[in-house]
Amino acid sequence: MQQYSILVLHGPNLNLLGKREPNIYGSVTLDEINLLLAGEEEKLGVVVSFVQSNHEGILIDTIHQAWGKHQGIIINAGAYTHTSIAIRDALSAVKIPTVEVHLSNIYQREAFRHHSYIAPVAIGQISGFGAQSYRLGLYALVDHLKKLDNG
Structure with missing residues (x-):
């Protein structure tokens, strides 16, 4: 079985999960989300790497460094989803x-959050399921990669 390397990028303010607006983001911490995904590695035949940054340039540099190293990316760019053409361009590149x-x-939130610069260059978008959004994204990404390998 092919083993895939998956990069999980967490954007700004996600380091505050569990404390920040739990009525919107839930009580699960970022470490708990990472553990949830790491717990799927063996079952899915993947190795998952995690990076969180509040800085746009670090996220972009990490995307660039993923080239030739990772077969897939899961990204929650936080507020950069709605503002960063640079992150969109890095993913496209x-x-x-x-x-x-x-x-x-x-x-279901403020109108400014309805636009994503990332969506047009992503294979898909999953939102609204709390921490399970990441897990669902991982399963969808691995399924996509397997289909690519099987032609």
Whole structure:
């Protein structure tokens, strides 16, 4: 079985999960989300790496460094989803299959959150399922990669 390397990128303020607005984002911490995904590695035949940054440039540099190293990316760019053309361009440049995830349903929130610069360059978007959005994104991404390998 092919083993895939998956990069999980967590954007700004996600380091505050569990404390920040639990009525919107839930009580699960970022470490708990990472453990949830790490717990799926053996079952799915993947190795998952995690990076969280509050800085746009670090996220972009990490995307660039993923080229040739990771077969897939899961990204929750936080507020950068709605503002960062640079992150969108980095994802487009590396051409690594990417799934965009969000804990909350961004389409039930403020109007400015309804637009994603990332969605047009991602293979899909999952939002509104709390921490399970990441897990669902991982399963969808692995399924996509397997289909690519099987032609």
